[in-house]
Amino acid sequence: MLRLITIKLLQAAPVILVVSILAFLLMSLLPGDPAVVIAGDQASPEAIAAVRHSLGLDRPFLERLGIWLLRLAQGEFGSSLMLNQSVLSAMGERLPVTLSLAGLSLAITLPVGILIGSIAAYYRQTWVDSLVMTVALVGVSIPGFWIAILAVILFSVVLGWFPSSGYVPFAQDPVLWLRSLVLPASMLSLFQIGFLARMTRSAMLDVLSQDFIRTARSKGLSEWVTVGKHGFRNALVLVITAMGILVSTALGGSVVIEQVFALPGVGRLVVQGIMARDYPLVQGVMLIYGFAFVAINLAVDVLYTLADPRVRYD
Amino acid sequence: MAAPLVSLDDVTVQFRTDRGWTTAVDGISFDIAERDCVGVVGESGSGKSVTALSLLRLHARGTSRFPRGQVRFGGQDLLTAPERDLRRIRGRDIAMVFQDPMSSLNPVLTVCDQISETLRLHQGLDRATARRRAIELLDLVRIPDAARRVDDYPHRLSGGMRQRVMIAIAIACRPRLLIADEPTTALDVTIQAQILELLRELRTELGMAVMLISHDLGVIAEFADRVIVMYAGRVVEDAPVDALFRSPRHPYTEGLMASMPALEGGITRLYAIPGRIPDPDEAIAGCRFGPRCRHAEAICRVAVPELLAIEGRHRVRCAPRTRATGGL
Ligand SMILES: Nc1ncnc2c1ncn2[C@@H]1O[C@H](COP(=O)(O)OP(=O)(O)OP(=O)(O)O)[C@@H](O)[C@H]1O
Ligand SMILES: [Mg+2]
Numbered sequence: 001m002l003r004l005i006t007i008k009l010l011q012a013a014p015v016i017l018v019v020s021i022l023a024f025l026l027m028s029l030l031p032g033d034p035a036v037v038i039a040g041d042q043a044s045p046e047a048i049a050a051v052r053h054s055l056g057l058d059r060p061f062l063e064r065l066g067i068w069l070l071r072l073a074q075g076e077f078g079s080s081l082m083l084n085q086s087v088l089s090a091m092g093e094r095l096p097v098t099l100s101l102a103g104l105s106l107a108i109t110l111p112v113g114i115l116i117g118s119i120a121a122y123y124r125q126t127w128v129d130s131l132v133m134t135v136a137l138v139g140v141s142i143p144g145f146w147i148a149i150l151a152v153i154l155f156s157v158v159l160g161w162f163p164s165s166g167y168v169p170f171a172q173d174p175v176l177w178l179r180s181l182v183l184p185a186s187m188l189s190l191f192q193i194g195f196l197a198r199m200t201r202s203a204m205l206d207v208l209s210q211d212f213i214r215t216a217r218s219k220g221l222s223e224w225v226t227v228g229k230h231g232f233r234n235a236l237v238l239v240i241t242a243m244g245i246l247v248s249t250a251l252g253g254s255v256v257i258e259q260v261f262a263l264p265g266v267g268r269l270v271v272q273g274i275m276a277r278d279y280p281l282v283q284g285v286m287l288i289y290g291f292a293f294v295a296i297n298l299a300v301d302v303l304y305t306l307a308d309p310r311v312r313y314d
Numbered sequence: 315m316a317a318p319l320v321s322l323d324d325v326t327v328q329f330r331t332d333r334g335w336t337t338a339v340d341g342i343s344f345d346i347a348e349r350d351c352v353g354v355v356g357e358s359g360s361g362k363s364v365t366a367l368s369l370l371r372l373h374a375r376g377t378s379r380f381p382r383g384q385v386r387f388g389g390q391d392l393l394t395a396p397e398r399d400l401r402r403i404r405g406r407d408i409a410m411v412f413q414d415p416m417s418s419l420n421p422v423l424t425v426c427d428q429i430s431e432t433l434r435l436h437q438g439l440d441r442a443t444a445r446r447r448a449i450e451l452l453d454l455v456r457i458p459d460a461a462r463r464v465d466d467y468p469h470r471l472s473g474g475m476r477q478r479v480m481i482a483i484a485i486a487c488r489p490r491l492l493i494a495d496e497p498t499t500a501l502d503v504t505i506q507a508q509i510l511e512l513l514r515e516l517r518t519e520l521g522m523a524v525m526l527i528s529h530d531l532g533v534i535a536e537f538a539d540r541v542i543v544m545y546a547g548r549v550v551e552d553a554p555v556d557a558l559f560r561s562p563r564h565p566y567t568e569g570l571m572a573s574m575p576a577l578e579g580g581i582t583r584l585y586a587i588p589g590r591i592p593d594p595d596e597a598i599a600g601c602r603f604g605p606r607c608r609h610a611e612a613i614c615r616v617a618v619p620e621l622l623a624i625e626g627r628h629r630v631r632c633a634p635r636t637r638a639t640g641g642l
Contacts, residue, residue: 126376211417217372218412219432219483220405233422309467310421 001302008301012294017069019290023283024068028061037277038081077288080273080281087284090269097167097265100177101257102250104185109192109246114232114239116193117200121208122227132197139194144253148187148260155183165262184261188253192246196239203238207231237308244300248293318345319490319523320369320408324383325393327364327373329594336595339364340547341383343621346491351517351524353538353555355531355570359591361547362527363413366493368393369525370404406436409484413496415476419468425452425479426464432486451482455512474505478512485516492517493525498533510537531574535559540627543567546592546602549621553628563630565607601633609634 027034035052036043043051052058056067071078077087120132156164162183168176207213208231216230255267262268266285273281305311327339339361346352354362367373369385371392385392387408392400412418420428429451430444439447445464452460455478468476477497484492494513498506510533517524528534534541534555541558543551543566551564562568572585589606592598598605600615607614613633621631630636 211412211414212420214372215412215418215480215483216420218370218404218410220401220403220435221431222401230420230423234420237422308422310469 001305004305005298005302008298012298015294016291019294020069020072020287021065023287023290024065026286027279027283028064034277034279037279072287077284078280080278080284082273082276082278082281087281087288090281091266091285091288094264094266094269096169097263098251098254098258098267100170100181101185101188101254101263101265102247104178104181105188105192105250105254106246108185108189109196109250112189113193113196114200117197118204118227118232118235120197120201121204122223124205129201133201136194136197139190140198141194142190144187144191145256145260147190148184148257151183151187152260167263167265180263184257184263187260188250188257191253192250195249196242196246199242200235200239203235204231206238207234210234233307237304240300240303240307243303244293244297247296251289251292319348319350319387320346321386322365322369322383323386325365325368325385326380326382327361327368328379328381329373330377330379331595333595335379336593338547338594339368342544342547342549344542344549344552346523346525348490349521349523351526351537351539353534353541354525354527354544355529355534355541356544357529357570357591360544362529362544363495364547365544366410366495366525366527369491369493370408370410371395371400372404372410402436405432405484405489406487407489408491408493409487409489410493410495411477411480411484411497414500415473415480416500418480419476421468424465424467425471428479429464429483429486432483436487447486448482451486452479454485454516455479455482457482473501474509477501477505477509481509481512481516485520485522488520489522491523491525493527495527496529497526499528506533513537531570543570547594548602548631549629550603550631551629552621554626557626557628563624563628563635564603564632565609565635566603569606601631 033048033052035048035055035057038055039048039051049058056064059067075088079086080090083090116132116136120129120136123129152164155161163180166180168180170177204227208227213226213230216226221230254265255270257263258265258267259271266289270282270285272278273285322345323343325339325342326337328335328337342361342365344352354365356362364373368380369387369392371385380393383393387403390399392403395403419425426445426448429448430439430441433439433444433447434441449460449464452464457463457475457478463471463475468479471479477500481497492513497513498509501509513524513526514537516522524537526534526537538555541551541553541555542549543558543564545566551558551562551567553563558567559571562571566587569585569587573587587606592602592605600613600617601607601610601619604610604614611634617633619631619633619636621629622636623629624636
């Protein structure tokens with residue numbers, strides 16, 4: 001296992017390098033001159049040149065890239081222009097919100113998505129299957145922001161069950177924390193559940209038609225054990241592969257959801273950064289998300305080998 | 315004679331296809347006595363597996379049905395028994411070994427898991443006892459180093475070993491009937507012989523009845539007490555093994571024997587029955603073997619022959635061959 005993790009880490013290294021370079025290129029490829037943006041429209045050419053010099057933009061391309069990578073290697077992710085704060089500390093403040101949101105959303109998505117996907121597979125080609133799959137299709141097709149706004153109108157404005165916006169830290173009041181997140185997390189889950197249910201269904205359909213399922217039945221096992229143990233343990237291998245995508249889309253989707261529910265998370269920070277043309281901030285967040293995705297995929301690979309005894313790196 | 319262990323009576327299985335319901339197995343009747351070994355032979359597609367699966371009602375649900383017939387076991391009809399009763403019989407009274415040991419074991423569960431599952435379910439053993447018993451069973455099916463092998467996953471075992479594990483699972487609760495559906499077809503020849511030998515030994519050791527399915531008459535000749543010959547979803551001949559090999563009565567059985575490589579004495583030219591087995595929903599007037607039969611007469615193309623006894627326990631479904639006796 002240790003060996004596997006080492007191998008995977010070594011494989012991840014070039015990916016991390018590419019992500020770093022891409023984040024750097026983003027800055028260089030964006031339309032407009034960052035120095036002009038930062039210095040302001042009315043700035044004199046001298047002022048712009050000064051900003052450009054302080055950002056190091058007047059140096060040759062490769063030299064800038066080298067400096068960028070060198071600073072990254074030292075854990076230096078730059079500073080936000082609009083917040084007068086380092087990117088890391090700005091993210092550190094908002095990360096708990098986003099992680100709470102994404103975590104709660106996954107906690108809803110996993111059981112629901114897997115359950116309804118399995119049910120659809122078990123009752124394949126019946127009305128149950130059609131119903132579940134239609135709902136799942138609606139889930140993946142409806143734009144997240146639109147359904148989120150409708151949900152706010154219904155549950156917050158009309159029924160008054162949940163707050164329509166704002167966030168309460170867990171440490172302050174766990175109950176209010178949960179209340180403030182249930183609605184946004186559910187909205188974030190809609191797409192995810194639809195996606196996971198479809199993945200699970202096709203994985204289960206494949207597994208349930210295999211010979212060993214007939215063997216399980218021939219032993220006298222109940223349908224529940226046959227499908228839940230023999231079927232699901234095999235489908236899990238395929239579902240785990242989907243996990244990486246789930247976590248990634250949860251983080252991605254949180255950008256929109258945080259905006260709709262005015263949650264002070266990383267997604268909202270990025271949107272603000274883009275609006276304010278705070279290039280170092282956007283770049284830094286992108287980079288950290290990039291690293292996070294690499295880490296997620298690593299974790300998925302490890303889980304995958306744990307779930308499937310046929311995959312062994314030895 | 316004592317009541318048979320299992321009795322199939324007019325068992326008919328239909329599957330749903332694009333063209334409606336097709337009859338894969340049509341009016342199968344035969345008995346399996348306690349401790350008896352019944353061999354079932356027939357070409358691929360003749361309905362052997364479908365018949366075997368109906369003893370445990372293991373066909374895909376929703377797409378299969380039984381318009382007629384019964385499988386009587388312990389005072390119950392297994393074709394209509396509630397699922398709960400059936401689950402108590404599966405794996406405990408009647409167990410099954412399938413053709414392909416590669417795909418019949420669950421790849422993500424250990425051998426120990428897969429054997430103890432049955433023991434814990436039907437005999438209520440606790441985990442530790444079931445594990446000990448699983449090791450004993452692996453010993454019983456002659457797997458070397460059973461105590462270590464028990465924790466392996468199926469992919470670490472060879473084909474022959476996997477089939478031994480399948481057999482261990484099947485005999486775990488000492489079933490009264492073991493159904494083995496072509497248990498050696500997917501294995502190479504030397505392993506085939508070993509597995510058959512194992513089955514033979516276990517059969518005497520455990521005193522169970524066996525239903526052995528094969529398309530290899532040689533295997534059947536060695537193993538079975540009684541032989542059921544199937545063709546196109548029907549039983550065409552049913553006889554004690556000696557009688558069948560001494561004097562096969564159905565032209566199809568004769569054809570099968572002629573196409574068997576001789577065990578001793580020089581090289582013989584292998585005979586192949588001309589034509590092919592009809593699809594289940596292919597319309598054929600009269601005898602379904604008629605179009606391929608060398609001895610077909612006018613009557614064969616008109617009347618569907620009955621399965622009639624010609625002497626003792628020898629039954630044949632062939633109009634010309636049963637005419638003399640008119641059935642007993
Ligand atoms: N699930 C099913 N749906 C539709 N038709 C089926 C199904 N299972 C079997 N059949 C049909 O029933 C007939 C008998 O099949 P069966 O598997 O019993 O043959 P077999 O004698 O076991 O052959 P083999 O030696 O190849 O195993 C075949 O024509 C097959 O196409
Ligand atoms: Mg078969």
